[in-house]
Amino acid sequence: MNRLDMEELIKKKYKRHEYNVSPQECENNLLVFTYDIPHFGACGIFPPLHIANQIFSSGGNMGGMSPGATWKPFKISKEEYDKLIELVKRTPISDIQPHARYAWLPYKFDPEFDHIQDHKQWMFAACEKHRDGWHKEFEKLEKQE
Numbered sequence: 001m002n003r004l005d006m007e008e009l010i011k012k013k014y015k016r017h018e019y020n021v022s023p024q025e026c027e028n029n030l031l032v033f034t035y036d037i038p039h040f041g042a043c044g045i046f047p048p049l050h051i052a053n054q055i056f057s058s059g060g061n062m063g064g065m066s067p068g069a070t071w072k073p074f075k076i077s078k079e080e081y082d083k084l085i086e087l088v089k090r091t092p093i094s095d096i097q098p099h100a101r102y103a104w105l106p107y108k109f110d111p112e113f114d115h116i117q118d119h120k121q122w123m124f125a126a127c128e129k130h131r132d133g134w135h136k137e138f139e140k141l142e143k144q145e
Contacts, residue, residue, distance in 0.1 A: 009083065014071035016101065017062040023070075028099055030076070031087050034107075035100035037069045042126035043134040046088060046107035048114040049081045051122050067101065085109075105137050 009030045015023040016036065026036065034040050040055060041047065047055065059073040076084070088107050096103040110130065116122040127134075 009087065010076070010080065012071055012074075014060070014069055017068035017070065019063070019065050019067070023062075030080070030084050031091060032096055032099045032103075033071075034084070034088075035096050035103040038063065038067050038102065039123070040102075041107050042123040043130040044105055044108050044137070045110050045113075045126040045130055046085070047119075047122065048111070049076075049078060050117065051119050052076070052081065054119045104141060105134075 011029055012033045013027045016026055017023050053075045057073045057075050060070040062068040093103055093106045113122050113125045
């Protein structure tokens with residue numbers, strides 16, 4: 001991982017939430033942060049800027065009986081998004097795994113759904129196409145362990 005590039009990304013303070021456990025205070029760069037938010041990607045697909053900003057501006061949630069993450073709501077610029085995408089594409093997942101809960105597989109990109117404006121509709125559409133492939137990749141991971 002290129003340290004200079006990583007240092008240029010904004011850092012986010014947030015809390016990790018797990019069921020029946022006190023929240024854990026965290027601070028990570030934006031790349032790691034995206035892998036620490038439950039369901040940030042839809043079946044492994046990285047969201048386009050307008051969907052990412054809907055997620056970021058929500059402030060997250062505590063997850064209830066599921067894991068969650070909360071943070072002060074924010075948005076990122078097109079330039080910050082482009083830098084983030086560049087790092088998502090070239091940073092080995094093994095460099096992210098020690099720092100984030102959901103860094104099992106690297107994100108993929110599919111611009112077919114970028115025109116969808118609503119986060120949930122985008123997520124459902126992306127998962128409709130990519131769910132089976134995503135599950136097959138998880139099965140390969142399990143066999144390697």
